[in-house]
Every structure is written in structure tokens, then in C-alpha cells.
Amino acid sequence: MIGGSTTSMSMSMAAYHPAVAMPLSSRSPWTRRCRTCCSANGAAYRAKIPMPPLNPNDPFLSKLASVAAASPQTILNPLPKDTPPYLDIFDPPNLMATPAQVERSVSYNEHRPRRPPPDLPSLLLHGRIVYIGMPLVPAVTELVVAELMYLQYMDPKEPIYIYINSTGTTRDDGETVGMETEGFAIYDAMMQLKNExxxxxxxxxxGQACLLLSAGTPGRRFMMPHAKAMIQQPRIPSSGLMPASDVLIRAKEVIINRDILVKLLAKHTGNSEETVANVMKRPYYMDSTRAKEFGVIDKILWRGQEKVMADVAAPEDWDKGAGIKIVDGF
Incomplete structure (x- = not known):
């Protein structure tokens, strides 16, 4: 009885739910269509992601919610493991300044010049100083002549100070590094200036640097106590690959430059050309005292020299202090 009741109940349920009791092949088209619609509604329901309450002032959540509402697949699609989530949705971030940069922007940059500082020759030029600290090669000659012309243009009455520490057109070992015309170019520019x-x-x-030293304004030529001056004959550049005729032409040109150098040194030192030519036969070195005696300079820049010389007593005062009596008959 119980078995019969169970069988009859199963048959009644199968009659009431035909889609459950019958196999899929024997189901009606209406049943299959209903099943498809239910699946589609379920997918659509699952696509609607419940969102928590959003803060309208949060730009991140607002952007994410708008993207999820417009295209949910952008949020649901799986991402690679090595890719941070949702970076393609937002704009690239702006890097913030480090604390050190903020500190400099407030304190240091306030007094910092807007342009890079000038180089050292430009700073010296601002004080009307031209420093020749290299052999007289074309690049040095170009810079020195340009600085002299500029200083005269800025003020033709203020003096110009030329500091010289150069071996001329040769190196310290005697090797020629420039033509004699390099020194003559600076000399001619000095002679054309209106300034002291x-x-x-x-x-x-x-060499040529000694000529520039002696070509300053008379009474304004100075020398440091331990500086050295030297005059010598011009040298022929290396001529190993030249034919004999070219070597002879070069030799004649060097002799002409030597004669010009002798005349200019004699003019500015007050010596005769014969005297200058004789001492130039071999390298003639001069310390500050000998350079002053030869007429290359006018004064040695001893620190406190003026005060020392002013404190020196006259010869008469020395004699009087020593008890020496001068006899009128002698």
C-alpha cells in the first residue's frame, strides 16, 4: 500500500512537472525556451553587482562606479597576476615633490639666480681684469683681444689690468706652440686702446709675454717679488717634413720677427737695440729686481713696501744720530 502510494505520488508530480520527469530529448520546445530565458535572466542578474553607498567626493570610487555601470565586463574580466588592477581606467598619477625639493623651492630658490653663474674670466672681466695664464695660442689671443676691445667699449677712461703668467709662444721646454704673430696681435690691440x-x-x-709686460702704460708696469721675466729669440717651428726652400723661407720670417721684437723691447725698456740684441742671443732671465733695472717694469709689488720706505731715515739723520760731524772743508 505504501509502495503504491509512493508510485502514484511520483506519477502525479511527474504529471505536474513534466520537465523534471521527462528526459531532455522528449521535452517540448516550450520547456526548452523557458529554460533558456531563465538562464539569461540569471546571468543578467549576476552582472548587476551590488554597490555599497558611495562618497560623491571620492574621485576614485566615482570613476570606478561609472565604469562598472557603463561596461561591467571591464570590472569582471580576469586580469593577469602581474598587472595591478584597474590602472588602465585612471589617468597616470602626478608625482609629488620630495620634501627636499619643497624646502629648496621655499628657501634656497628664492635667492638663487635665474641664470647659471658666469665663468671665471667673465667674473674677472667685470672687475676690468684680463688674465693671460696660458701660452699665446690662437684661442688665447682671440679671447684677450676681444676682452680688451670690450673693456674699451664699456668705459674708455677707466684703466685695464692685465695679469700675465705665460711662456709666450713657446712652452717651458722651448717647444713652439704658436706663431710670433699671436703676441704681436695682442700688442697692437694694447697700443690701439685709449685706456691706461x-x-x-x-x-x-x-718671450712675447715679456713684451706685453713692458708694453703697459709707463709707471704702471708691475711685477710680483718672485716672478720671472725672460727674453729670447723666436724659434723656428718643427720643419722635419718641409723641403729645403720652405725651411729657408721660415728662417727668414723668424729673423724678421726677431728684429721687430728687438725694436719693440728697446722702445719700451729704454735700452738701445744693440743692448737688447746682445742679451737676446741666449735666453736672458730676470728676477723682479733685474727686470726693474733693465726697464721691463717700473715697480715691484712688495706688500707694505711703501710704508717700509717711508719709515727709512734720511742719510743726514743717520749721520746725526751716529754722532758724525761733517766738516765744511771736505
């Missing part, structure tokens, strides 16, 4: 030119030798003034 104060020349100061620091270190060495050799």
Missing part, C-alpha cells in the same frame, strides 16, 4: 693699461707679472713672463 696696468700690466702685472705673476709667475712668468717669457
Amino acid at each position: 693699461i696696468h700690466t702685472v707679472a705673476v709667475g712668468a713672463a717669457i
Whole structure:
């Protein structure tokens, strides 16, 4: 009885739910269509993601919610493991300044010049100082002549100070590095200036550099106590690959430059051309005292020299203090 009741109940349920009791092949088209619609509604329901209450002032959540509402697949699609989530949705972030940069922007940059600082020759030029600290090669000649012309243009009445520490057109070992015309170019520029030119030798003034030292305004030529000056004959550049005729032409040109150098040194030192030519037969070195005696400079820049010389007593005072009596008959 119980078995019969169970069988009859199963048959009644199968009659009431035909889609459950019958196999899929024997189901009606209406049943299959209903099943498809239910699946589609379920997918649509699952696509609607419940969102918590949003803060309208949060730009991140607002952007994410708008993307989820417009295209849910952008949020649901799986991402690679090595890719941070949702970075393609937002704009790239703006990097913030570090605390050190903020500190400099407040304190340091306030007084920092807007342009990079000038180089050292430009700073010296601002004080009307031209420093020749290299052999007289074309690049040095170009810079020195340009600085002299600029200083005269800025003020034709203020003096110009030329500090010299150069071996001229040769190196310290005697090798030629420039033509004699390099020194003559600076010399001619000095002679064309309207300004007073104060020349100061620091270190060495050799060859053409010694000519520039002596070409300053008379009474304004100075030398440091331990500086050296030297005059010598011009040298022929290396001529190993030249034919004999070219070597002879070069030799004649060097002789002409030597004669010009002798005349200019004799003019500015007050010596005769014969005297200058004789001492130039071999390299003639001069310390500050000998350079002053030869007429290359006018004064040695001893620190406190003026005060020392002013404190020196006259010869009569020395004799009087020593008890020496001068007899009128002698």
C-alpha cells in the first residue's frame, strides 16, 4: 500500500512537472525556451553587482562606479597576476615633490639666480681684469683681444689690468706652440686702446709675454717679488717634413720677427737695440729686481713696501744720530 502510494505520488508530480520527469530529448520546445530565458535572466542578474553607498567626493570610487555601470565586463574580466588592477581606467598619477625639493623651492630658490653663474674670466672681466695664464695660442689671443676691445667699449677712461703668467709662444721646454704673430696681435690691440693699461707679472713672463709686460702704460708696469721675466729669440717651428726652400723661407720670417721684437723691447725698456740684441742671443732671465733695472717694469709689488720706505731715515739723520760731524772743508 505504501509502495503504491509512493508510485502514484511520483506519477502525479511527474504529471505536474513534466520537465523534471521527462528526459531532455522528449521535452517540448516550450520547456526548452523557458529554460533558456531563465538562464539569461540569471546571468543578467549576476552582472548587476551590488554597490555599497558611495562618497560623491571620492574621485576614485566615482570613476570606478561609472565604469562598472557603463561596461561591467571591464570590472569582471580576469586580469593577469602581474598587472595591478584597474590602472588602465585612471589617468597616470602626478608625482609629488620630495620634501627636499619643497624646502629648496621655499628657501634656497628664492635667492638663487635665474641664470647659471658666469665663468671665471667673465667674473674677472667685470672687475676690468684680463688674465693671460696660458701660452699665446690662437684661442688665447682671440679671447684677450676681444676682452680688451670690450673693456674699451664699456668705459674708455677707466684703466685695464692685465695679469700675465705665460711662456709666450713657446712652452717651458722651448717647444713652439704658436706663431710670433699671436703676441704681436695682442700688442697692437694694447697700443690701439685709449685706456691706461696696468700690466702685472705673476709667475712668468717669457718671450712675447715679456713684451706685453713692458708694453703697459709707463709707471704702471708691475711685477710680483718672485716672478720671472725672460727674453729670447723666436724659434723656428718643427720643419722635419718641409723641403729645403720652405725651411729657408721660415728662417727668414723668424729673423724678421726677431728684429721687430728687438725694436719693440728697446722702445719700451729704454735700452738701445744693440743692448737688447746682445742679451737676446741666449735666453736672458730676470728676477723682479733685474727686470726693474733693465726697464721691463717700473715697480715691484712688495706688500707694505711703501710704508717700509717711508719709515727709512734720511742719510743726514743717520749721520746725526751716529754722532758724525761733517766738516765744511771736505
